[in-house]
Amino acid sequence: MLYLIIHVVSLLLLPFVLLGTINRSKAFFNGRKGVKIFQSYFDLRKLISKFPVINSSTSLIFSFAPYIVLVSTWLAASILPFYPGYSPLAFSGDFIVFAALLALGRCALVLAAMDTGSAFEGMGASRESYISTFAEPMFFIGIGSLLAFSSEHSFQALSHSLLNVHQLTLAKISISIFLWLILHFECSRIPVDDPQTHLELTMLHEVMILDHSGPDLAAILWSQAMKLFFYIALIASMWNPYDLLDQTALSICSSWLLMLLIAVCIGFLESLIPRIKISSLSQYSRLGFAASLVTLIILTFKG
Amino acid sequence: MNTIFIAMLIYVMGGCFGLGLAHNVRRVSAVLISQMIATPLILTQVLPILWGASPLESHIPWTYPVGMIDFHIDALSAFFLVFSLSLTLLGSFYAVGYLKNYLHSARHMGVHFFLLNMTALSFVMIYSIQNAMAFIFAWELAAIAAWLLVIWDHDNQRVRFAGFNYLVSTHLSLLFLLSAFMIMYARTDSFAFSQFAIFLRNNTEDHSVIFLCLWLAFALKSACFPFHSWLPRAHAAAPAHISALMSGVIHKAGLYGLLRFTILWGEPQVWMGWMLLAFGLCSALVAVSYTLTQSDQKRLLGYSSTEHVGIATMGFGLGYLGLSWHSLELASLGFAAGILHILNHALFKSLLFYGSGCIYRMTHSVDLERLGGLWRKMPFTSTLLFVGGLAMAGLPPLNGFISEFILSLGLYHGLSHAPSDLALLILCAGALAFVASVSCFSSCRMLGVSLLGEQRDPQLQYKGEASAWMLLPMLLHAFAILLLGLWPYAGLTLIQAPVKLLLGFTFEKATPNAGLFLSDFVVLTPIAWISLWLVGLSLLLFALRTWKLKTHNLKPSRTWACAYGYASSHMQYTARSFSDLFIQNFRRFFLFKQRQNIPTAYFPQKGTLQSHCVDAVENQIFKGLAVGERLLGRLKPYGREDLPLAFSLGLLLTVLLMSVLWL
Numbered sequence: 001m002l003y004l005i006i007h008v009v010s011l012l013l014l015p016f017v018l019l020g021t022i023n024r025s026k027a028f029f030n031g032r033k034g035v036k037i038f039q040s041y042f043d044l045r046k047l048i049s050k051f052p053v054i055n056s057s058t059s060l061i062f063s064f065a066p067y068i069v070l071v072s073t074w075l076a077a078s079i080l081p082f083y084p085g086y087s088p089l090a091f092s093g094d095f096i097v098f099a100a101l102l103a104l105g106r107c108a109l110v111l112a113a114m115d116t117g118s119a120f121e122g123m124g125a126s127r128e129s130y131i132s133t134f135a136e137p138m139f140f141i142g143i144g145s146l147l148a149f150s151s152e153h154s155f156q157a158l159s160h161s162l163l164n165v166h167q168l169t170l171a172k173i174s175i176s177i178f179l180w181l182i183l184h185f186e187c188s189r190i191p192v193d194d195p196q197t198h199l200e201l202t203m204l205h206e207v208m209i210l211d212h213s214g215p216d217l218a219a220i221l222w223s224q225a226m227k228l229f230f231y232i233a234l235i236a237s238m239w240n241p242y243d244l245l246d247q248t249a250l251s252i253c254s255s256w257l258l259m260l261l262i263a264v265c266i267g268f269l270e271s272l273i274p275r276i277k278i279s280s281l282s283q284y285s286r287l288g289f290a291a292s293l294v295t296l297i298i299l300t301f302k303g
Numbered sequence: 304m305n306t307i308f309i310a311m312l313i314y315v316m317g318g319c320f321g322l323g324l325a326h327n328v329r330r331v332s333a334v335l336i337s338q339m340i341a342t343p344l345i346l347t348q349v350l351p352i353l354w355g356a357s358p359l360e361s362h363i364p365w366t367y368p369v370g371m372i373d374f375h376i377d378a379l380s381a382f383f384l385v386f387s388l389s390l391t392l393l394g395s396f397y398a399v400g401y402l403k404n405y406l407h408s409a410r411h412m413g414v415h416f417f418l419l420n421m422t423a424l425s426f427v428m429i430y431s432i433q434n435a436m437a438f439i440f441a442w443e444l445a446a447i448a449a450w451l452l453v454i455w456d457h458d459n460q461r462v463r464f465a466g467f468n469y470l471v472s473t474h475l476s477l478l479f480l481l482s483a484f485m486i487m488y489a490r491t492d493s494f495a496f497s498q499f500a501i502f503l504r505n506n507t508e509d510h511s512v513i514f515l516c517l518w519l520a521f522a523l524k525s526a527c528f529p530f531h532s533w534l535p536r537a538h539a540a541a542p543a544h545i546s547a548l549m550s551g552v553i554h555k556a557g558l559y560g561l562l563r564f565t566i567l568w569g570e571p572q573v574w575m576g577w578m579l580l581a582f583g584l585c586s587a588l589v590a591v592s593y594t595l596t597q598s599d600q601k602r603l604l605g606y607s608s609t610e611h612v613g614i615a616t617m618g619f620g621l622g623y624l625g626l627s628w629h630s631l632e633l634a635s636l637g638f639a640a641g642i643l644h645i646l647n648h649a650l651f652k653s654l655l656f657y658g659s660g661c662i663y664r665m666t667h668s669v670d671l672e673r674l675g676g677l678w679r680k681m682p683f684t685s686t687l688l689f690v691g692g693l694a695m696a697g698l699p700p701l702n703g704f705i706s707e708f709i710l711s712l713g714l715y716h717g718l719s720h721a722p723s724d725l726a727l728l729i730l731c732a733g734a735l736a737f738v739a740s741v742s743c744f745s746s747c748r749m750l751g752v753s754l755l756g757e758q759r760d761p762q763l764q765y766k767g768e769a770s771a772w773m774l775l776p777m778l779l780h781a782f783a784i785l786l787l788g789l790w791p792y793a794g795l796t797l798i799q800a801p802v803k804l805l806l807g808f809t810f811e812k813a814t815p816n817a818g819l820f821l822s823d824f825v826v827l828t829p830i831a832w833i834s835l836w837l838v839g840l841s842l843l844l845f846a847l848r849t850w851k852l853k854t855h856n857l858k859p860s861r862t863w864a865c866a867y868g869y870a871s872s873h874m875q876y877t878a879r880s881f882s883d884l885f886i887q888n889f890r891r892f893f894l895f896k897q898r899q900n901i902p903t904a905y906f907p908q909k910g911t912l913q914s915h916c917v918d919a920v921e922n923q924i925f926k927g928l929a930v931g932e933r934l935l936g937r938l939k940p941y942g943r944e945d946l947p948l949a950f951s952l953g954l955l956l957t958v959l960l961m962s963v964l965w966l
Contacts, residue, residue, distance in 0.1 A: 051852060056859040057757055059678050064845050071841040075833050091829040093712040097699065099736070100708070101833070104698045107743050114751025114876070117676070118862040122876025125751065129744040130884040136740040140711075141733035148715045148725055200865060210863050215848055282888045292733070300726045 003086045003244060006252065010082050014256075015225035016041040018232055018263045025267025040225060044218045052214030057117035065112035066212060066219035069105040073223040076101040081159045082233040083244035083251050090156035095143055098155070099136060102186070105223060106132055113208040120200050124208030127278065131192065131204065134285035135185040138178045142292035145299050146175065159237050168302075172238050174294045179238070181288030183231035183266075187224065190270040192281065202275070232262050304361035304374060306348050310341040311427055317341070318420035321413035327406050330413030331399060334420055338395055342388045345427065352381040353800050365437075370494055373433040378800035379566065380430040382642065383559050385797075386649050387426045387552045393776035394544045394552075394653070395419050400772025401544055401660050415455060421448040422553065429556055435484040435494040442480065442556070446473040449553050453541040465533075465540035472533040476523035476557070483516035496567060504569035504808070514575055517564055525557030526609050527616060528586035532921035535597070535605030543660020546601055550608040550656065551649035558615060558645055562805065565623070569808045573627040577727075580620030584731055586613025587738045589892075589920065594745040595882035596893055596916035600659045600669040603749060604652065607695060610738065611648040614710065615641045617731065621713050626809045628720060636713030636825060638805045642798045644706035647694070647787065651703060654691035654780040658684055661769035661777075662753065671878035673760035674753040680765040683774055685754045690781040694788070696746035697739050700834030702787035705794060709825055711735060741885075748881045757872035789834050791827040894919040 020037030027034025036042070054063065079094045079101075081087040087094075110129055113121035147158055184192045188205035200207045209220050236258035242251035276284060317337020321330045352358055358377040365372050376384070395416065405412055425448060428441035450473070454466035484494075486509060491498045503510070521527075526534035534554075538546040565571070590609035597603040618641025625634025661684045662677065663669050678685040694701040714732035758765070768774075787794045864870035879886075886893060895914050902908035938950070 051857060053860050054857055055862045057676075057862050059755065061755065063848075064841070067841045067844040067848070068837075071837055071844065074840075075837060089829055089833075091826055093708060093715070093825070094829070096708055096711045097830060097833060100697070100699050100704055100739075101837075103740065103743055104837075107693070107696060107698060107747050110747045111751055111755065114747070115755040116862050117756035117872065117875050118864065118870070119874040119876065120863065120865070122756075122881065125747070126876060126881045126884060129747060129881075130888075133737060133740045133744060133885065137733040137737040140736035141729060144715050144732050145726070145729050148729055153712070153715065215851075219844075278884070279887070296726055296729060300722045 002248075004088055006244070006248075007082060007086065007088055011077050011226065011229070014082075014233075014259065015222070015229040018229055018259060019225050021260055021263040022267040022270070025264045026271050029268065029271035040221070044222055047213075047218035047221070048215050050214045052212070052216050055116060055211055058112075058115045058211075061108075062112045062115040062211070063216060065108040065115075066216040066223075068108040069223045070219040072101040072105040072108075073226045076230065077226060079155060080230055080233065081156050081237060081244075082229075083255050084159040084237045084240050085156065085243040085245050085251075087154075087156045090154045092153040094154045094156075095147065096140075099139060102227065103132070103136070109208055109220070112212070116211045118211065120207050120210055123201075124203060124205065124210070127204045128208055131185050131281060131285075134282065134288070135182045138285070138288045138292045139182055141289075142175055142178050142295045145292075145296040146171070171295050171298045171302075174291045174298065175238055176235050177291035178288040178295070179231060179235045181285065181291070183228070183235070185285065185288075187228040187231060189228075189266055191273055191276045191284065194275045197275075204278075232259050232266075235262055304348075304359045304376075306344055307359065307374075307376070307427065307431070308361075310344040311424055313337050313341040313344070314420045314424040314427075318417035318424075321417045321420070324413065327408075327410075327412045330411075331406070331416055334413070334416035335395055335399070337420065338392050338423065342392045342423070345388060346385060349376060349381045349384050352376060352378055353385070353797060355800065359431075368494075369434060369436045371434070372437045373495060373497070374431045375433045376431045378804045379559070379562055382646075382798065382801045383430050383555065384426065386646055387430070387555070388423055390552050390649060390653055391419065391423045391426070391548060393779060394548045397544045397547070397657055397660070397773050397776045398542075400770045401542060401664060403770065403772070415452065418448045418452050419548075422452070422548070426552070426556070430559060433496040435488065435496070435499075438496075439477070439481065439484070442477065445553060445556060446470070446477070449473075449545075449549060452545045453537055453549070455542045455545065456540070459540075462540040465536040468533045469537040472523050472526075472530065476520045479516045479520035479523070480560075483513050483520065486513055486516070496563070500567040500569075503567055507572075510568075510572060514568075514571075517560070518578070521557040521561045522582065523557075524560070525554045525612050525616075527582055527612060528589050528609070529920045529924065531586065531590060531606075531609040532918045532924075534609055535593075535602040535918070538605035538608070538656075539599050539602040543601075543656050543663060546604070547653040547656035547660075550605070551653040554608075554612070555645055555649065558612070558619075558641075561616075561619060562642075562801075565619070565626075565805055566808070571623045571627055573624065576620050576623030576625075576627055578620070579616055579623055580731060583613045583616030583618075583620055584734055586610065586616065588613075588734060591738050591741045591745065592885075592889060592892060593916065593918070595741065595748065595885055596895075598671045598878045598915070600662070600671055600674075600749065600753065601656070603671075603745070604655050604659065607655075607742070607745070608648070608652055610742065611644065611652070611695075614707065614735070614738070615644040615648065617641075617735070618644060618706075618710050618713070621710070621728075622805065624724075625713075626806075629809065630716075630720070631806070631810050633713060633716055634806055634809070635802060636709055636716060638802045639795070639798055639825070640706050640710035640713055642801055643709065643794050646794065646797065647702040647706050647784075650780050650783050650787070651691045651694035651701075654687060654777055654784065655695060657773065657777045657780070658688035658691060661773050664773070665766045665769055666763055668760075668763055671749065671752045673763050675755070675759040675872065675875065676757045677754045677765065681768050684769050684777070687774070687777045687781050688754060689750060690784055692746045692750040694784050696743040698743065699830070700788045700837050702784050702791075702794065705788065705791045705827065705830070707735070707739060708830065712825055744882070744885070748878060752876070752878045752881065756875050759872055759875060759877065761872070789831065789838070791831055795825075795827065892919065894922055 016038050019040045024034040076098050078089045079087055079098045110125040113125040147153060188195060193204040197203055212220055236255050239258055240251060240255050242254055244251045314337060317334050320333035324330045324333055358375060361374040363372045402412060422445060425441050425445035429445060432438050432441055450466050450470045453469060454462055456462045487499045488494060491502045523530045538550060587610045590606045590613060593606045594603050618637050621637030622634050622641060625637050659669050665681060694703040697703040697707045711732055714728045894917050896917050897914040899912045900910050902910040
């Protein structure tokens, strides 16, 4: 029960903390102090209190999709272990359901974008669907090989079994590489997508949700923040050597430190390099694909 | 079993009444009534077999050379019969709505409905007969009836060509099936499948040839890569309910044949499983990529059928591997995934074809580039199409996800295998993930472009909602999809008897007789809970939001166009532009043919540019055949003019000599 409370509190707090950290580290590079750490939470609260503007081309799907995204992200949160060794819902094959729930959210947003009948959202929907075709095979080959070779079938058992294995350092490095890439593809960070651009033609994800406003937009932004948290937590739990069930406090502290470190790295990377061309995205994804194949090969020869 | 024979007779009689009566309305009613009597008759006899009742048997003695015709309806036949006959019945109801214009015209509709009865009859025969000659007769009946049904619009030359393409492919499959049967007859001196089983389980030297012939036959029939090109063409040409029945029911007969012979084989060799897995994966990968290039909705759905048959074949390949490696979990998961996917695919693909039929009836177009904003005029059709499209994408909480989940779980199930085998299976799982994500892409594209947004071609007239004859079968399909998705155990209970049958030879002692044994290997309760929470919680949140916002008048506004004042429906993304990034990325695998009339002079002129994607695989096959033709052409100067048949006679003699020497 305690672990469930820890899980829920982390889910409520950490997405905003991590987003705030990323923004603060970018501000550091710009020589500014930056916005408050919890600014994204205050933005959400402001959005919830507003009334949305619905455009006349849309059907119910436009208004309903943000809530499908939100609920599917919540359900995906119940499957993922944020700290090694515990997730509220763990069963054989749950990582497949995790990916499928996130895919459902993305499809709902794409359909809502097509619903507006606008060129901008159509462009966003097209680009978002395109980059999603890169992320999924990487994830399944990499995580799946880890799972199959350790004879576990759920995230929770996997994170538990990774704790004490030191020979897998090389595998952990390559897993971190492709998880890092999936983070950038799925959560639209630079070098894949610039979250702060004002030019619609350069947007990938934000242009898809241009017409949403009010509580609908709040639902979508919260889901995006949670998705960012998921991938950062996945990378952190790869490297966290403490199990939540055995050494709770140590596990939580080291996970938090690792997550903050990863968030700072994301912020630094965003400040240092520009976004790459959309036509180069497939070449960039091959790096992650290669990393997942390397993971598979390492585990084949070790296991 | 006698009830089944009576039902078959009712099908024939209903069909004859359909041919013979005077007015179209009476013909159609006669056929529908005969189906409404015969199908439940058969289903009540056959459904208990799925829950453990003993199989139905009968024997009809026949003259030489056929011998005794054995009828045997076991769990596998029962499974296929249940969904084939019920979907055919629903399709016949849909046909009434779809062909309503012809009801009071001079065209004899009784022929079409007679053929629908004949397809139902052929299913009963194919799925129960255990005699090779009679099986071939039933196979041919199904093929010819399907061909005649496809060429309903036979005034159109393209439709005739598509039908002919289908006919040739299905007869090529017949050729390979016949050769497999001939080899087995030569070895066993009988046409009975039971004798084939005894031979196949005890002798293994001819296994490779027989397996290859059988696989070619069933791959041609079920449109597996690389023999899939007839399917999109036939589906685009046929009327909607025939496309639905073909993709959902008729070409599952090929998969049934594969499964029936799996039971007869006993223990297959390892390479057979890998071959099925590889070809299934190629089917899925190639076909799903092609779905993104098509703007004809029915052609798109045809490619998607090939993709899903590929996924089912992957499941069977995994099952074969499990049988060869003696892994009960792998075999159960593989076969369960394949068989469940057959059922799921039949349900959602028929629904999608029915939906595109409604769209065609009401707008006279299935061209994605011209449609758009259909949800306003056709809300029920659109909702049902959404259910079908999301099921096709394999998303929770619908049924497509369940079978893909079981397949992925099976592919990751690496306990006692060699690491290299496991690595290959994981690569297959990664490729399956790619297929799934591209399938989502394709589904969103199809649904988004045709149903949402604004109408792209202002000259298209949207007449209104489709009739109840068409909507009610779709509603029943959608209900079944939701049921199988939200309550996955319903699907598992239906398939466990066929799966047990497939495992029966290799794992005689291991399969328990009672209980849902599949739940030992795959636990679907959490998925059911997740699906229910997904649906319930999102509806609750949406209701809360709508209630909270109702107190103010929400004024609708125009779509954001970045302060451009004249946004029009032409500015929306079209189907081609939606998938343009993907096509550019993988352009080496696609083949686009362009027809253009580009203005060349200095002053403005009218010009046209048409580009459509043709099947590169078919193109390559025909190029290969053209090379063969050129080679034969080079032989021509060596033939003597006064003996025109010399070459063919020479070839015939060579073949006869080779077969005598080999056999």
